[in-house]
Amino acid sequence: MSNFPEISHGFVSDPFSFDPSINLKNLKAFYNLYKLTNISFKDWVIAGQVHGDNFSYVEKDRNLFMPKIIKNIDALLTSEKRRMIVMFFADCFPVYIFIPKIPLIGLIHVGWRGAIKMLPLKILKEIFNTYKISPNEIFLAVGPGIQRCCFQVDNNFVEYLDEQSLDYLEKRKENFYFDIKRFIISQISVFGISEKNLEYSEICTKCNLDFYSFRRDKTRKRNVGFIYIK
Numbered sequence: 001m002s003n004f005p006e007i008s009h010g011f012v013s014d015p016f017s018f019d020p021s022i023n024l025k026n027l028k029a030f031y032n033l034y035k036l037t038n039i040s041f042k043d044w045v046i047a048g049q050v051h052g053d054n055f056s057y058v059e060k061d062r063n064l065f066m067p068k069i070i071k072n073i074d075a076l077l078t079s080e081k082r083r084m085i086v087m088f089f090a091d092c093f094p095v096y097i098f099i100p101k102i103p104l105i106g107l108i109h110v111g112w113r114g115a116i117k118m119l120p121l122k123i124l125k126e127i128f129n130t131y132k133i134s135p136n137e138i139f140l141a142v143g144p145g146i147q148r149c150c151f152q153v154d155n156n157f158v159e160y161l162d163e164q165s166l167d168y169l170e171k172r173k174e175n176f177y178f179d180i181k182r183f184i185i186s187q188i189s190v191f192g193i194s195e196k197n198l199e200y201s202e203i204c205t206k207c208n209l210d211f212y213s214f215r216r217d218k219t220r221k222r223n224v225g226f227i228y229i230k
């Protein structure tokens with residue numbers, strides 16, 4: 001998606017290091033992200049993520065100075081220019097959406113819970129029902145997250161799975177691993193979106209020390225995903 005000059009999107013960790021619980025500590029991180037993007041705080045919209053399957057379009061209203069926070073939401077969509085969607089990640093996957101012809105952008109926060117709740121599928125259904133677009137007019141990118149190398153789950157995890165999601169569970173030696181990314185991609189592929197419109201990162205946030213990982217560090221610090229239309 002980086003070959004579209006009309007949008008900007010990214011996935012960054014230090015020096016951004018958001019801690020969702022302590023607002024004052026975030027000021028420096030806020031400032032760093034502002035310096036990187038040059039989007040003023042009032043034009044940010046931050047998702048208060050809960051590993052659920054709610055999503056929303058960003059409404060036009062803004063706070064005077066501070067970012068707008070939308071609670072209880074794991075996906076946001078907007079057509080507004082210079083309105084930046086911001087989300088926090090530590091092993092969950094960001095899924096970036098761009099439809100140039102509308103234009104529409106979106107960002108989804110998907111961990112195993114969101115994947116099992118079929119959040120990517122739900123968002124794409126909404127988009128295809130609302131807009132008259134063909135599958136070759138939508139572009140998606142799945143960013144870094146915890147990959148199949150590291151997402152070990154215990155035996156009870158099977159109880160959460162159904163027939164579809166069970167395909168992404170694998171047994172290696174005596175342990176079970178779940179491939180969240182492949183499960184996300186399978187939900188995207190249902191709509192006939194071709195390979196050339198879909199990018200995905202091989203970076204594992206647990207293996208790669210440049211990123212925060214909840215599994216590795218039990219940290220409250222978060223990587224930051226963002227997207228906006230210029």
Ligand SMILES: [Zn+2]
Binds near residue numbers: 148149150208
């Ligand atoms: Zn890994």
